Amino acid sequence: MAVTTTLCILSCHNFQAEVNAAIAAEGWHDVVACGFPARCGRPPISWDELRSLLPDNCSQVVLLGRACLNTLGAPPAGFPPVRIERQEQCFHLVAGRTLVDEAISSGAYLITSTWLADWPAQLRALGFEPAQAGEFFNDFARELVLLDTGLDPQTTTHLASLQKELNLPTRRIAVGLDYLRLLLSRIVLDWRLEQVQRNSCQQNRRHIAELADYVAAMDLLTRLAKTQTESDTINTIEELFQMLFAPAALHYLRIENDIQVPCSSIPAPMLDALHALSGEYAWTPDGNGFLLRISHGEERLGLIVVDHLAFPAYRQRYLNMALAVTGICGLAIANARNRRRLMEAEKMASLSILVAGVAHEINTPLGVGLTATSTLQEQSRQLAERFSAHSMTQTDLAHYLDTAETSTALIRQDLERIAHLIDTFRQVAVEGKPLDTRSFRLRACTEEVIRSLGDRLPAQQVAVHIDCDPELEIDSTPGDWVSIFTNLINNSLRHGFKNQERGTINMQISRDEKNLLRVDYRDDGAGIAPEVLSRIFDPFFTTDLQQGMGLGMHLVYNLVTHRMGGLIRCESRPGKGVLFHIEIPLG
Structure with missing residues (x-):
């Protein structure tokens, strides 16, 4: 449920009727007017006196006045936010600056309809009995000027009585409520704008908080979709x-x-x-x-x-x-x-x-x-x-x-x-085999494999080219690399060069800037058919039942991917030889 807020406009009693009339004319149901005593600062108005005038749901206070506001300091704790609209002359609330200033300069004593309606009491508040006030007013005022807002139908009667008592000329200036309505409209518009901005900030903060929650929820839902085990899924659900x-x-x-x-x-x-x-x-x-x-x-x-x-x-x-x-x-x-x-x-x-x-x-x-x-x-x-x-x-x-x-x-x-x-x-079964790692040079290991093959790798029939830095050292299991190179070369001899008189093997081995060991093994043999290429790393798969069991390439795959945490892929087409690409992360 939305909280009702109210703007409370406080003015002295002499202008309260006009402020109420302007609020009613504008149809502002969330604005109220209250009047404090018209003492012109003698004695000063206090915050406690003003607090007693406020309704319970007042969200902001606007103070209209001049001398009566001079001695007010900062509002006490717990007081609603205050905005002071201090005027050079109180009469500037109902009439333009030029009109008021010219009237005062010409020696006029300005009065309002509310003041006039109770003029005997107003004179006593100044310290005069009505019968004695004429001499005082004649000393400094040349005429009485009523700024008539048109609210009191008895204005003519009251003005005639006052003129008779003070023996001063009187004049009426019809000012209406237009000037006051314009002033109050600006004040109310500013208040509403502040409300909108404040509500917007609060709403933005709520939206930001909700957005953060939604982002976190979406992150958890994304994690939920990626969970592999039921225990991880349950933990993520509980976290969500x-x-x-x-x-x-x-x-x-x-x-x-x-x-x-x-x-x-x-x-x-x-x-x-x-x-x-x-x-x-x-x-x-x-x-x-x-x-x-x-x-x-x-x-x-x-x-x-x-x-x-x-x-x-x-x-x-x-x-x-x-x-x-x-x-x-x-x-x-x-x-x-x-x-x-x-x-x-x-x-x-x-x-x-x-x-x-x-x-x-x-x-x-x-x-x-x-x-x-x-x-x-x-x-x-x-x-x-x-x-x-x-x-x-x-x-x-x-x-x-x-x-x-x-x-x-x-x-x-x-x-x-x-x-x-x-x-x-x-x-x-490489996963269960204990590791025996040491630092060794990979080119020397490769050359040792070639020498160990002996007559099975005749130099006059098969040319082997190794592109590898002789100083390249890795920390690994030498026996694993012997198995890898031996099975790759045997695969070329048994299948790639089976019906060829000559063949060439190229091995390019290097370490890149990401500390990855890259091995490219190529031969120019018969190549591999697509249906065979898709199963080349399967256990017990072979195209030559007389020569092998179909475990050699499966062993290479297990060593590279499971033991060393790397990857291996094979590229080939019939008649175009074969390429085995291996990448191994070096710790």
């Missing part, structure tokens, strides 16, 4: 509700599969109220807060208590605001749960792929080894039978020994292959 409603108590009850899981200790009465909540919301038992249901579709996701609001009078407004954001809160929680389920499903799918790949890779050498073992076992049984029957010949023994040598060699080869597969799987 704390910021919007400033409750003394805030509780959240998580619900999943109709099972209620309190996120914090909830008082028993409030927990009972939550259990009884059947709709979208309800008021708390004491009425100073509210309960809300957070849901997505038909699924209940949680219940929240906002209790002991800082401003309970605005509880309906707060409730409406809370209901407006519960949909977003429910969506954020549902997204967090769906994200968790998707991650669990992806983990299970990845595990299934990994297990199937491991089983497939190990099953082949294991099956060959089992076959060789069965053959050796059967040959041993047959030889034992011939030995028992005294029918074994030298040829039988020689044949058995040949078979045993072949079978054991095959078994050993398959066991070594299984051991190699297990070691490769262990390398792929």
